Amino acid sequence: MNVEHIWAEYRASLQAFLRKNVSNAADVDDLLQEVLIKTYTHMKTIKDPTQIKSWLFQVANNAIIDFYRKQGREAALESGELWYVQDEETIPTQLANCISPFIQALPQDEAEMLTAIEINGETQKNYAEKHGVKYSTLKSRVHKSREKLLGLYQECCDFTLDSQGNLMEYKQKPNACNKC
Incomplete structure (x- = not known):
């Protein structure tokens, strides 16, 4: 199992999968790069070469989940960012x-x-x-x-x-x- 060979075979389908779930093209590229890095670092853990495709898509799916979790934590609004200001007590x-x-x-x-x-x-x-x-x-x-x-x-x-x-x-x- 060679990373270059695997990446050449599955890169386009992984990118399409990521595009389907993430709208921003720059974020898709970042996630694709993240999947590539995880593939390179963890490929040795795959024992059955026939499972590589499902493993890659699972890595991509986890990357998407982590991406949205991180966005949710960063999206905590400051009162100055709100479109309204609640001046008086309810x-x-x-x-x-x-x-x-x-x-x-x-x-x-x-x-x-x-x-x-x-x-x-x-x-x-x-x-x-x-x-x-x-x-x-x-x-x-x-x-x-x-x-x-x-x-x-x-x-x-x-x-x-x-x-x-x-x-x-x-x-x-x-x-x-x-x-x-």
């Missing part, structure tokens, strides 16, 4: 500042439960097991406590929702609350 972020005082306004057992689940991220299942409560019972308690929490928000603010129920805007009611 509505949910603004309302999140009020969640702790509202939770603390609930009865102590409900406040502890919602703090553990909503603030600290504990799963409902885990919380139920730790406190010796049936999971279905806890789900019901969490639902009722969330409704009470929503009621506290609604006592304090008027909300505008879109047709899908997404929060569009809110206005604090004058003299309605002093929680946040």
Whole structure:
């Protein structure tokens, strides 16, 4: 098995395979060169010469995968590169500042439960097991406590929702609350 002979036989089909999966011609050339280098350095590991074609295409496929992975890591955007700039806090972020005082306004057992689940991220299942409560019972308690929490928000603010129920805007009611 000679690298020059193998490369002469399979170069064109490897290049076509790479072109099919990568649009930039310069990147295709780079990947083709990478496959050639791997062929040269690892050809000794191929025991069966009849498997050379499948091995070459596997090397090319792995090179494509690595290429896109590398591109994905390098594509992490900086805030200056974004086409928009989010100058102000979003509505949910603004309302999140009020969640702790509202939770603390609930009865102590409900406040502890919602703090553990909503603030600290504990799963409902885990919380139920730790406190010796049936999971279905806890789900019901969490639902009722969330409704009470929503009621506290609604006592304090008027909300505008879109047709899908997404929060569009809110206005604090004058003299309605002093929680946040």
